[in-house]
Amino acid sequence: xxxxxxxxxxxxxxxxxxxxxxxxxxxxxxxxxxxxxxxxxxxxxxxxxxxxxxxxxxxxxxxxxxxxxxxxxxxxxxxxxxxxxxxx
Numbered sequence: 001x002x003x004x005x006x007x008x009x010x011x012x013x014x015x016x017x018x019x020x021x022x023x024x025x026x027x028x029x030x031x032x033x034x035x036x037x038x039x040x041x042x043x044x045x046x047x048x049x050x051x052x053x054x055x056x057x058x059x060x061x062x063x064x065x066x067x068x069x070x071x072x073x074x075x076x077x078x079x080x081x082x083x084x085x086x087x088x
Contacts, residue, residue, distance in 0.1 A: 006041055006082045010034050013075045020069060030072070033057055037079065055080070 017030045036054060058080050066073040 006079060007038065009075060009079050009082065010038050010041075013072070013079065016072055016075060020072065022069070026064075030061060033061060037083070055083075058083075 013034055014031070017027055017034070020027060020030075033054075036057075040054065058076055062073050062076045062080070065076070
């Protein structure tokens with residue numbers, strides 16, 4: 001899996017987050033998560049996450065948005081799968 005595809009998904013997710021009817025705190029958490037993933041992907045050819053809690057944060061976000069915001073949850077799940085496929 002090419003990290004470029006993950007970056008594309010992250011950009012799409014950023015757009016979806018901006019349109020969400022959620023509290024600004026939840027929106028900020030999602031944006032921070034996306035930025036952390038994007039930063040880690042830009043760290044070089046050997047994609048090693050320094051933030052070991054990133055996968056856990058993704059899991060939590062998927063769970064919290066699954067019922068009310070299935071599009072966001074689906075995008076997060078897709079990003080999780082792509083990150084796993086590139087060894088992150």
